[in-house]
Amino acid sequence: MTLTFTFDPVVDRELADGILDLWADVTNAGGAVGFVPPVTAEDIRPELLKHLDAVTTGRTRLLVGRDTGGRVAATAFLALNTHRLMTHWLWVYTVMVHPDLQGRGAGRALMAATADAARTIDGIEAVRLTCRGGMGLERFYESCGYKEVGRVPGAIRVAPDDDRDDITLLLPLL
Secondary structure (H helix, E strand, O other): OOOEEEEOOOOOHHHHHHHHHHHHHHHHOOOOOOOOOOOOHHHHHHHHHHHHHHHHOOOEEEEEEEOOOOOEEEEEEEEEOOOOOOOOEEEEEEEEEOHHHOOOOHHHHHHHHHHHHHHOOOOOOEEEEEEEOOOOHHHHHHHOOOEEEEEEEEEEEEEOOEEEEEEEEEEEOO
16 A cells, blocks of 8 residues: 655645545544544535635645545645644644555554654644544554543534543654
8 A cells, every 4th residue: 555645735626526535435434534424525515615725825734645546545634823822833633544545554654744744844843633532543643653642521422422532642743
């Protein structure tokens, strides 16, 4: 499995559609990326447009991984902090790997590429992310060098009587 990563790609219709398809596929496979299955691409489109607006205005940077066939197979959005006391770290969110590639090293490659991309941004010393509890995601991120630094019990409601912890993890880059 080989992915080719591009940081700050030109966002055109083809890329946007590829991200939209990836997001729907990941969600419908049970991925914790802001939605609960089943979803359609049209359910996700408004959220993608918000993400892409943040990219266009420079508040967020985009990392895209493509498989050998050119399909968008992985993404991470890196959100810059605007608070004057927190500009030395950034958030990474909407971290996705196509379900066909999970368990084959694509997630580790994406997280390594995310850290590499963050290191190219002046003044960034750490990366923070959150994940949904109850899925074992924190163990994956910890295996990539992140450390759990916070947890809000029951903060994410995926369904009635199904609340999950919101887990914050940190990766120092220095």
